[in-house]
Amino acid sequence: MQQTPLLISRLLDRGARVAPEEEIVTATASGTRRRTYRDSRDRASQLAHALAGAGIGIGDRVATLMWNGDRHVEAYHAIASMGAVLHPLNHRIASEDLEYVIHSTGDRVILVDADLLPALEKLAGRIPSVEHVVIATEEGFEGWRTDLPNPVDYEAFIQGKPTVYAWPDLDENAPLGLCHTSGTTGKPKGCLYTHRSQYLNTVAISMTDVFGLSATDSVCGIVPMSHCMGWGIPWAAMMLGFKLVLPHRFMESRRLAALMASEEVTFAVGVPTIWEELRAVIEDDRSAFDFSKAKRFACGGAAPPIALIRWYLDELGVEMIQGYGLTESSALAAFARGVMKRSHRSLNADEHCANAAKSGAAVPGVDAEMWTRISIRCRTMERARERCCFVDHGSLTATTGIRVRTASTTAGCGRVTSR
Numbered sequence: 145m146q147q148t149p150l151l152i153s154r155l156l157d158r159g160a161r162v163a164p165e166e167e168i169v170t171a172t173a174s175g176t177r178r179r180t181y182r183d184s185r186d187r188a189s190q191l192a193h194a195l196a197g198a199g200i201g202i203g204d205r206v207a208t209l210m211w212n213g214d215r216h217v218e219a220y221h222a223i224a225s226m227g228a229v230l231h232p233l234n235h236r237i238a239s240e241d242l243e244y245v246i247h248s249t250g251d252r253v254i255l256v257d258a259d260l261l262p263a264l265e266k267l268a269g270r271i272p273s274v275e276h277v278v279i280a281t282e283e284g285f286e287g288w289r290t291d292l293p294n295p296v297d298y299e300a301f302i303q304g305k306p307t308v309y310a311w312p313d314l315d316e317n318a319p320l321g322l323c324h325t326s327g328t329t330g331k332p333k334g335c336l337y338t339h340r341s342q343y344l345n346t347v348a349i350s351m352t353d354v355f356g357l358s359a360t361d362s363v364c365g366i367v368p369m370s371h372c373m374g375w376g377i378p379w380a381a382m383m384l385g386f387k388l389v390l391p392h393r394f395m396e397s398r399r400l401a402a403l404m405a406s407e408e409v410t411f412a413v414g415v416p417t418i419w420e421e422l423r424a425v426i427e428d429d430r431s432a433f434d435f436s437k438a439k440r441f442a443c444g445g446a447a448p449p450i451a452l453i454r455w456y457l458d459e460l461g462v463e464m465i466q467g468y469g470l471t472e473s474s475a476l477a478a479f480a481r482g483v484m485k486r487s488h489r490s491l492n493a494d495e496h497c498a499n500a501a502k503s504g505a506a507v508p509g510v511d512a513e514m515w516t517r518i519s520i521r522c523r524t525m526e527r528a529r530e531r532c533c534f535v536d537h538g539s540l541t542a543t544t545g546i547r548v549r550t551a552s553t554t555a556g557c558g559r560v561t562s563r
Contacts, residue, residue, distance in 0.1 A: 150343040152320055153225035153311035155383040160185035163359060163385030170213040171394040171403055173283040179214045181385055186307035188221035193305040195222065198253060198276050202227035202312060203319065207251040209233040209260050212369050212390040215280045215298060219255050220369070220378045224339075225311045230321035232370035237326050239266050245324045245332055246271045253278065255298065258285035259393060268292055282392075316340040323372060325471035333471075337373070341474040346379040348507045349476050353484075355380075355411065355442060355465065362387040362437070364404050364412035366395075367444070372475040375413050375444065375467065397421040405433040412438075415445035416452065419464070423455055438462045444469065444476075453497045457482075464500055478512060480504025 148154070159166070164182035179187075200206060206223045208230070210216040223230040231249050233242065242263065246254070250273045256264055258281045268291045279288055280298040320339045324332035350357040357363070363386050365377040373379065381388040389407045391400055401422055404412065419441060426433060438460055443452075444467035453464040466480040482496030483489060484505060491499065506512045 149314065149316040150340045151225075151311075151314055151316060152339050152342050152346075152379065155343060155346060155379065156188075156221050156225055157185060157311075157382075159382045159385030166359075166385050166387055168214045168217060168381070168388045168390070169407055170390045171392045171399070173394075176403075177214060181382070184214065184218055184382075185221065187302060188218045188225070189307050189309035190302035190305035191218055191222040192226040192309040194301045195226065195228065195253060197305075200226070200228050200253060202314070203229060205229045205231050205249050205251045205322065207231040207233050207246060207249070207254045208369075209235055209254060209256040209264060210280060210369070211257055211260075211392040212365050212374065213257070213280075213392045214390065215255075215257075216369050217378055217381070217388070217390075220373075221382060222309075224320050224342075226309065227312045227314050227318065229319050229336075232321070232323060232368075232373070234324070234326065234368070234370040235260050235263050237332065239263070241326065241332055243267050243270050245334070247273065249273075249322060249334065252276070255280065257393075258282055258288045261285075261288055261290055264292060265290060314339060316343070321373060323370070323471050335471045337474055342373065342376070342379060344509055345376050345474045345476065345507075346383055348509055349376050350380050350384065351508065353481075354476070354479055354507060356440065357384060357386065357411065359384045359386050361410045362389060362408050364389040364391070364407070364409045366391060366400070366412055366414040366418055372469060372471055375442075375469070376475045377413055397425040401425045401433045404438070405435055408437040410437055410439045411441070413442040413444070413467075416443055416448045419443055419448065419452060419456070423452065426459075435460050435462070440465055442467050442479075447501065450497050450501045453500050454493070457493065457497065466500055466502075466504060468503055473510070476507050477510050478504050478506050 160181040165180050168179045168184055170177045195206060206228050208216060208219050220230060231251055252273060253276045254264065254274055255278045258279050261279060274293055276294040277290065277292040278296055278298050278301050317338045317340055319336050320342050321337045322334050324334050326332045349355050357380050363377060363381065365374055365388060367375050369378060389403060389409055391403060440463045441456060442465045448464060448466060456462040456464050463482060467476050468478040469476040480500050480502045482500045483491065484499060488499065
């Protein structure tokens with residue numbers, strides 16, 4: 145048997161090969177923008193060439209401050225595949241925390257959506273590692289100006305570059321990306337992901353018993369791509385070649401519902417507030433949106449109420465899948481579905497929803513250890529470039545806890561709910 149490193153680049157070109165004409169749909173001010181997977185792959189190669197021309201090489205950090213959209217997908221593809229370290233930034237964190245994560249990571253280039261440029265403008269002169277800022281212009285933001293270093297329009301940056309890039313052969317344990325968790329005491333904590341961890345997580349979440357993703361799906365990625373790599377949905381999209389629907393900054397409930405209905409979304413990922421607001425919009429006018437194609441919605445970030453799970457099942461025939469994960473666990477660590485195994489096939493609707501509200505089972509490839517303590521101290525171990533880095537997450541108080549071991553990380557975290 146040949147030994148092939150588990151590099152994310154081996155997955156990301158696949159969608160363009162098997163489904164070159166399938167669409168990546170991005171919401172815009174006037175409607176939608178559509179790109180094929182072939183176009184996206186070609187543009188990712190152009191972006192990689194442009195970044196290389198700007199001095200970016202293997203191991204260099206490149207940040208994104210972008211909404212969920214087609215250009216962000218291209219950035220995921222290019223930065224990770226060329227061996228640089230992808231660093232998605234969360235625009236919702238405080239300005240001083242944004243400065244901290246950029247400075248501590250040593251980002252050399254930042255790709256930013258034009259409407260989010262003011263968040264970076266506040267940091268002008270305070271992020272010395274940043275050498276270039278690439279601005280993705282959208283409708284209504286064509287006249288942007290900035291004092292940030294070496295600003296250039298995204299389209300001008302990639303224009304004329306070759307559409308083929310020879311992705312390098314790397315060690316599968318080489319760093320791929322860096323995400324910061326803000327749900328901790330003190331400053332945001334960084335967690336470095338390897339190619340191996342993201343490769344395995346991508347394959348795991350796509351399995352039939354987890355999210356059940358397929359090339360035949362139309363998937364709406366609502367979870368920000370700065371949050372645990374968008375729960376792995378961008379990687380899975382480029383691997384499988386399903387239709388990918390992205391709301392960009394247009395997160396108002398009616399606009400989101402219309403987008404999902406018109407693009408015949410079959411699967412989507414979001415937090416409970418998204419699904420609560422979507423339910424309210426549908427209940428307000430049941431004839432306005434056709435969700436007959438929807439099959440499964442995944443919910444994470446907090447436990448969805450059983451009543452919410454039951455409403456989607458009864459009213460739309462949609463299965464609500466609960467996911468549990470951590471920034472430190474390479475995204476998804478555990479999941480719960482109404483029917484988790486063969487013996488659950490005869491469950492009634494009440495039992496189905498009760499199952500989905502539980503913590504569920506560990507994702508294949510993840511080991512979980514449960515315990516009960518009064519107070520715990522949470523630490524994250526990250527192995528990167530042959531060294532171990534321990535990040536202290538402070539003291540927590542909890543009734544139960546879970547320690548998760550994935551292919552590349554070991555994390556411990558208190559969980560306040562006891563189920």
